[in-house]
Amino acid sequence: MRPIIPDYLIEVLKDVESDTSGAPAGYIPELAAADPERLGVAFATIEGEVYGAGDIDTEFTIQSISKPFVYAMALSDRGFDSVLARVGVEPSGEAFNQISLERDTGRPLNPMINAGAITVHSLVGTADLEPSARVARVIGGLSAFASRPLATDETVRASEMAHAHRNLAMAHMLRSHGILTEDAHAVVDGYTRQCSVLVTTRDLAIMAATLANRGTNPLSGEQVVPEPVVRQVLSVMFSCGMYDAAGDWATQVGIPAKSGVAGGLIGALPGQIGIAAFSPRLDRHGNSVRGVSLFERFSSDMGMHLMDIPTIARAVVRSSHTIGSGPHALQILELQGGIGFAGAESVLRAMDASFLENRLALDLTRVHSIDDVARRMLLEATSRLTLDGHDIYLVDPESVIPDPGDGGRLTEVDTVHQAMNPPYATAQHGSQRRREGLGQ
Numbered sequence: 001m002r003p004i005i006p007d008y009l010i011e012v013l014k015d016v017e018s019d020t021s022g023a024p025a026g027y028i029p030e031l032a033a034a035d036p037e038r039l040g041v042a043f044a045t046i047e048g049e050v051y052g053a054g055d056i057d058t059e060f061t062i063q064s065i066s067k068p069f070v071y072a073m074a075l076s077d078r079g080f081d082s083v084l085a086r087v088g089v090e091p092s093g094e095a096f097n098q099i100s101l102e103r104d105t106g107r108p109l110n111p112m113i114n115a116g117a118i119t120v121h122s123l124v125g126t127a128d129l130e131p132s133a134r135v136a137r138v139i140g141g142l143s144a145f146a147s148r149p150l151a152t153d154e155t156v157r158a159s160e161m162a163h164a165h166r167n168l169a170m171a172h173m174l175r176s177h178g179i180l181t182e183d184a185h186a187v188v189d190g191y192t193r194q195c196s197v198l199v200t201t202r203d204l205a206i207m208a209a210t211l212a213n214r215g216t217n218p219l220s221g222e223q224v225v226p227e228p229v230v231r232q233v234l235s236v237m238f239s240c241g242m243y244d245a246a247g248d249w250a251t252q253v254g255i256p257a258k259s260g261v262a263g264g265l266i267g268a269l270p271g272q273i274g275i276a277a278f279s280p281r282l283d284r285h286g287n288s289v290r291g292v293s294l295f296e297r298f299s300s301d302m303g304m305h306l307m308d309i310p311t312i313a314r315a316v317v318r319s320s321h322t323i324g325s326g327p328h329a330l331q332i333l334e335l336q337g338g339i340g341f342a343g344a345e346s347v348l349r350a351m352d353a354s355f356l357e358n359r360l361a362l363d364l365t366r367v368h369s370i371d372d373v374a375r376r377m378l379l380e381a382t383s384r385l386t387l388d389g390h391d392i393y394l395v396d397p398e399s400v401i402p403d404p405g406d407g408g409r410l411t412e413v414d415t416v417h418q419a420m421n422p423p424y425a426t427a428q429h430g431s432q433r434r435r436e437g438l439g440q
């Protein structure tokens, strides 16, 4: 079979190739010299499969795409409170290099604009780190996200540093507000080294897939940063990652993303894939023109907009029926699919409505997953019913509820048959014993 996904990527690249609008970044002379025809795109799944088309192994500097990853490192190293005290999470609606800080606190508005990213760079590692050790930590962290050792481009770094007047101005301003506590020049030097790390489109797709995979690199298996950090980073990418085009991006593409002035662009679709594109010509916001078009295509062709509402899952309550009669009659609620809050709510209603018998079996045989809130809701309901004197059976052969709580509330069985027959035929008594056991 001809591979479907690479064929699709080749076709989409052909569609955007003819667009030669925009221009490579001019304010970093070395970037202006980049070959503007370069074009690549890659998907990396959270299982570590990489699909690509075009120049996916050409190296270029990561630039601002480093920002979300270094933000993740600072959050992991210093904790949320100390990072949030220095850098906010509000979209700025301004260009990435705007010299602007929050009026009362002097904090940069968010970590995706330069003022925020320069501050974030200073928050990596412990407070007493030497600038060179901090850079080493940053490059090591970026390498862990990519699962290969990354290096910097000295020519681009020197070229940017020779023209870093705006970034230096921002750093001095941050220092005057007490947001930066270290030498302003040293921090900008470190931040510029961070921006000059060389990556390929393939690397960026894997880095994005690490975010999509709750912080675990799909190739190395390394948990690079903790899960709560990833949620914070993806949220900020969603609202601020595309600078003053963030609103357009959120509505039209709807994928947490980050661009860089060398022409790279990443997106992370939580629980699914990391996407990366590379094409050096930029629009007026500093985002890759063809990269943006590619993402617009992916979002609409493949339903990747995060706000697309998934087709409503099949009803969680598959059936409700009663077996037997008299005191041994058993009501069976057969559940199915994945259960979240809304699904659990419908189960609670079905339990209320159908609970005419003294004995109830919740059959989870066809349930493939249940989230934390749904699990707690169901266990709370079964607990209340057992306290009211009912006997509840949990038919859970695959242990989708691995630990149904403190025992005594429920009788766990592998099949509905067991709930109907000995040794559970006298289940009322059995259950009674267990409840009494609880009180001992």
Ligand code: GLN
Pocket (backbone or CB within 6 Å): 062, 063, 064, 065, 096, 097, 114, 160, 167, 192, 195, 259, 260, 261, 262, 286
């Ligand atoms: N190194 C660049 C700068 O600080 C990064 C900007 C970007 O990629 N948007 O200006």
